[in-house]
Amino acid sequence: MPRHLMxxxxxxxxxxxIGTVLPLLALITSLVGLTPLKVHAQAVxxxxxxxxxxxxxxxxxxxxxxxTNVATGVxxxxxxxxxxxYTISNLIAGRYRVxxxxxxxxxxxxxxxxxxxxxxxxxxxxxxxxxxxxxxxxTAAAPQLQTDKVNLGGTLTSDAMQALPTxxxxxxxxxxxxxxxxxGPGQEGIPNSxxxxxxxxxxxxxxxxxxxxxxxxxxxxxPIGGQAPIxxxxxxxxxxxxxxxxYDVEFGQVAGGVTILTTKSGTNQLHGSVYxxxxxxxxFARNPFTEP
Numbered sequence: 001m002p003r004h005l006m007x008x009x010x011x012x013x014x015x016x017x018i019g020t021v022l023p024l025l026a027l028i029t030s031l032v033g034l035t036p037l038k039v040h041a042q043a044v045x046x047x048x049x050x051x052x053x054x055x056x057x058x059x060x061x062x063x064x065x066x067x068t069n070v071a072t073g074v075x076x077x078x079x080x081x082x083x084x085x086y087t088i089s090n091l092i093a094g095r096y097r098v099x100x101x102x103x104x105x106x107x108x109x110x111x112x113x114x115x116x117x118x119x120x121x122x123x124x125x126x127x128x129x130x131x132x133x134x135x136x137x138x139t140a141a142a143p144q145l146q147t148d149k150v151n152l153g154g155t156l157t158s159d160a161m162q163a164l165p166t167x168x169x170x171x172x173x174x175x176x177x178x179x180x181x182x183x184g185p186g187q188e189g190i191p192n193s194x195x196x197x198x199x200x201x202x203x204x205x206x207x208x209x210x211x212x213x214x215x216x217x218x219x220x221x222x223p224i225g226g227q228a229p230i231x232x233x234x235x236x237x238x239x240x241x242x243x244x245x246x247y248d249v250e251f252g253q254v255a256g257g258v259t260i261l262t263t264k265s266g267t268n269q270l271h272g273s274v275y276x277x278x279x280x281x282x283x284f285a286r287n288p289f290t291e292p
Contacts, residue, residue, distance in 0.1 A: 069095075097110070106131070119241075154178050
């Protein structure tokens, strides 16, 4: 191509390219800013859902449903919709008291409603006709049958974890209580310079690297080995949930198991614990595969 054509055409081409690239970069930047971050809101909390009904079984709209955390006193309130249904979400694990008030009916109160992490508690509330000054108190616990989710696994409360024997007060050692979970050999579960003491497991025959762990809703998984870099002590745990299959769509990247660790949030009472853990090598059991 002649030199005079190159000197005339090149600047025009560069201006045209810059004019095309700048809007494209602006569009990409906008899309990145609008892309939602990966969160696991439901995985660190639970919810209550159900219907408010009159004595004939008809729904009651515009009823106030209030759930109060017994340990902290924190209240969550919603109003039933036109179909008489309600849902109280983002409840931390613990025991709640549920109170329903609406004009023309007695105040309804149900205590001992236990909420588990990553679970939905179905609670249909049947009111009686009367004044708000009258009340009906139900002390029986809500049914624990899970009807709103199909995931398989189990949840251990703080009391259950304290009652079970664990090595090094390590909550990840309890995963092997779930069906289809096999713990890897040669693990001690004690934090040291090489790691946090996480117990590696295989779930339903999948590789250990295909598991994921959440700590208070935050990803706590090594992207290479699949282990948990942070493993809290058993005394600081509120609940531990192990899901082996049929988990929610938010865990679509997982082929193994999902371990959800929830720490205690504190209560209105001052409390704590102190312990010392020591293992003496001379008291260890002999390994029949490596020692004579």
